[in-house]
Amino acid sequence: MSGQATAPTASGSIAKIDIAASAERYRAQNEFLIVERFLEPTVVAAMVSEANAVRGRINRNYVPGQKKGGSVSSFVLAEAAPVTTGLYESPELIALLGKIVGELLLVCPETDPHRFALYFYTEKGDHIGYHYDTSFYKGKRYTVLLGLIERSSSRLVCQLYKDDPSRETEELSIATTPGTLVVFNGDKLWHCVTPLGENEERLVLTFEYVTDQRMGLAHRLVSDVKDAVAYFGWRSLFRRRKR
Numbered sequence: 001m002s003g004q005a006t007a008p009t010a011s012g013s014i015a016k017i018d019i020a021a022s023a024e025r026y027r028a029q030n031e032f033l034i035v036e037r038f039l040e041p042t043v044v045a046a047m048v049s050e051a052n053a054v055r056g057r058i059n060r061n062y063v064p065g066q067k068k069g070g071s072v073s074s075f076v077l078a079e080a081a082p083v084t085t086g087l088y089e090s091p092e093l094i095a096l097l098g099k100i101v102g103e104l105l106l107v108c109p110e111t112d113p114h115r116f117a118l119y120f121y122t123e124k125g126d127h128i129g130y131h132y133d134t135s136f137y138k139g140k141r142y143t144v145l146l147g148l149i150e151r152s153s154s155r156l157v158c159q160l161y162k163d164d165p166s167r168e169t170e171e172l173s174i175a176t177t178p179g180t181l182v183v184f185n186g187d188k189l190w191h192c193v194t195p196l197g198e199n200e201e202r203l204v205l206t207f208e209y210v211t212d213q214r215m216g217l218a219h220r221l222v223s224d225v226k227d228a229v230a231y232f233g234w235r236s237l238f239r240r241r242k243r
């Protein structure tokens with residue numbers, strides 16, 4: 001016996017999920033799925049503890065009329081958050097998500113600070129306006145959200161079927177409670193996060209997977225500027241260049 005504790009993983013959660021039913025629901029909801037209490041409390045606790053340890057490295061950002069909040073990039077998490085990093089790169093989780101969305105999924109390249117990241121909503125008014133998680137990669141881009149802390153009136157609001165003229169738009173207002181899994185095709189789901197109230201807190205982990213790891217040069221430039229301004233600061237961009 002090594003005496004070392006085994007790192008918490010999502011294996012138990014993955015074993016319990018009904019893949020066929022989840023894939024069916026995902027398709028029926030125009031490539032959107034929510035699974036409450038997906039992650040076990042021990043895994044959530046380990047990731048919250050890793051998130052607490054990087055609070056000093058949060059990059060606060062403010063884009064008037066669109067976004068206010070704090071982010072920690074994968075560059076920081078890869079060094080400081082082994083459970084979180086392990087979950088993002090977990091072949092079991094990637095295979096599960098691939099079966100749900102019906103694609104062979106790949107992690108984003110290590111040079112992408114957004115491949116996995118933490119979003120901290122900690123100050124009154126923190127929010128993000130309506131947007132698609134547009135793919136800058138050559139293939140499709142899927143967003144996975146995992147709720148870690150939910151002590152707020154802030155909600156993830158999703159408008160399903162907005163891109164489908166034959167269907168009425170359906171609005172969902174979601175509290176991303178600890179352990180909640182949300183999966184969607186970034187180009188299809190119109191969504192926002194409503195403003196945080198006073199003395200509230202919301203913490204969400206985001207994972208990004210793609211079907212093609214290549215990105216064109218023009219898209220790379222747009223993606224770089226967006227990440228620097230709206231998420232991780234210019235330093236993350238220069239850091240990427242050195243990697």
Ligand SMILES: [Fe+2]
Pocket residue numbers: 131132133191
């Ligand atoms: Fe988004």
